[in-house]
Amino acid sequence: MATLLNFPASALLGDNDAQLVAGDVGAVHASKKGRPVLAFDDMDEAAALTPEVEMPSQYSGSGLKAVVHFFMASDATNDIALDVFVEAKTPDSDTLDLEAATGWDSANSGTKSLSGTTAGDPLTLEITLTNADSVAAGDLVRFGVRRDTDSGDDDASGDLYITAIEIEDDG
Secondary structure (H helix, E strand, O other): OEEEEEEEHHHOEEOOOOOOOOOOEEOEEEEEOOEEEEEEOOOOOEEEEOOOEEOOOOOOOOOEEEEEEEEEOOOOOOEEEEEEEEEEEOOOOOOOOOOOOOOOOOOEEEEEEOOOOOOOOOEEEEEEOOOOOOOOOOOEEEEEEEEOOOOOOOOOOOOEEEEEEEEEEOO
8 A cells, every 4th residue: 555645734624614514613723742733622523624636646546545643632441433535526527616516425434442542642543435536546636534523433532633644545
């Protein structure tokens, strides 16, 4: 598996207009010991988006995986749940009105048990992007991530801090 794209927390934007799921709030930029992070609290359905980039030509088309790098502010015993979304557009072919609409595919969900960790430990959650909006090399693509706090799979208390999101070729 090769890393195709890497988005540090400072490159992500809070989803302040609830593009991924109605009612979401934008995740908030913060800094922890000089590290840029995006904060997702344990009460709100918070979300963030990557900037739009071109899918690299080396993408094989055989599948994608998101690797979310994060740490927890306090909880080290329960579980977290994240959703990752993909929006892809083919230039000079697709007709999506970029001023008025979005074209996000369905959520790709993953959970991670925090058991055996300590608050602040660097962790990853890998999520296979089965729903990838038929993305191909050369497409314009962006990714969204949200903490699914109303899911029965997310019972961790305290903020979750994302430091980076990597997109890998799963082929």
